[in-house]
Amino acid sequence: DAGVIQSPRHEVTEMGQEVTLRCKPISGHNSLFWYRQTMMRGLELLIYFNNNVPIDDSGMPEDRFSAKMPNASFSTLKIQPSEPRDSAVYFCASRGLAVNTGELFFGEGSRLTVL
Amino acid sequence: DAKTTQPNSMESNEEEPVHLPCNHSTISGTDYIHWYRQLPSQGPEYVIHGLTSNVNNRMASLAIAEDRKSSTLILHRATLRDAAVYYCILRDGEAQKLVFGQGTRLTINP
Numbered sequence: 001d002a003g004v005i006q007s008p009r010h011e012v013t014e015m016g017q018e019v020t021l022r023c024k025p026i027s028g029h030n031s032l033f034w035y036r037q038t039m040m041r042g043l044e045l046l047i048y049f050n051n052n053v054p055i056d057d058s059g060m061p062e063d064r065f066s067a068k069m070p071n072a073s074f075s076t077l078k079i080q081p082s083e084p085r086d087s088a089v090y091f092c093a094s095r096g097l098a099v100n101t102g103e104l105f106f107g108e109g110s111r112l113t114v115l
Numbered sequence: 116d117a118k119t120t121q122p123n124s125m126e127s128n129e130e131e132p133v134h135l136p137c138n139h140s141t142i143s144g145t146d147y148i149h150w151y152r153q154l155p156s157q158g159p160e161y162v163i164h165g166l167t168s169n170v171n172n173r174m175a176s177l178a179i180a181e182d183r184k185s186s187t188l189i190l191h192r193a194t195l196r197d198a199a200v201y202y203c204i205l206r207d208g209e210a211q212k213l214v215f216g217q218g219t220r221l222t223i224n225p
Binding site for chain 1: 159213
């Protein structure tokens with residue numbers, strides 16, 4: 001299995017631009033998670049989906065952030081407009097059906113720099 | 116989410132055992148204890164988890180105190196590749212999300 005695939009691996013953009021991060025979960029996994037990691041705040045859970053449905057988006061910082069999962073094999077995290085404080089590494093993770101004990105599999109992350 | 120407390124950093128030598136402690140005094144009966152680690156420039160990866168009994172797998176062992184208020188991740192023979200940030204996380208049996216704390220940064224000396 002190829003694991004969780006994220007793109008782009010690195011993105012540098014200017015303040016005010018739209019940013020779209022993409023994630024392909026492991027085939028057969030039914031839960032998908034988006035995390036953000038910064039030196040100051042560590043790993044923060046932004047949102048997660050079960051069976052393509054958003055379950056908890058309480059970690060989404062503000063209305064500039066949105067996430068979608070149109071099908072079981074694809075999710076996007078969009079920031080519009082982007083700001084310098086959004087600079088971070090964004091991780092996507094997926095999990096199979098064993099909710100209580102199933103491990104999360106993380107992608108390699110998308111490093112975002114907003115100038 | 117119930118809180119865990121870990122030392123900020125630890126240091127050990129290559130080929131020696133490492134014991135990483137985690138305190139979770141407010142753990143509830145349905146909380147599972149999970150450990151993940153994050154190698155430099157990578158996403159976190161699962162290490163081990165348990166509920167009440169000690170657990171072993173190919174990566175590590177998890178020793179859980181009888182009252183469940185603390186646990187210890189044991190790396191039996193550390194290698195340089197084990198240098199990482201180790202996260203101890205409690206997850207309620209009903210909850211689906213993992214909330215990461217600050218973790219312990221483990222340094223392995225050659």
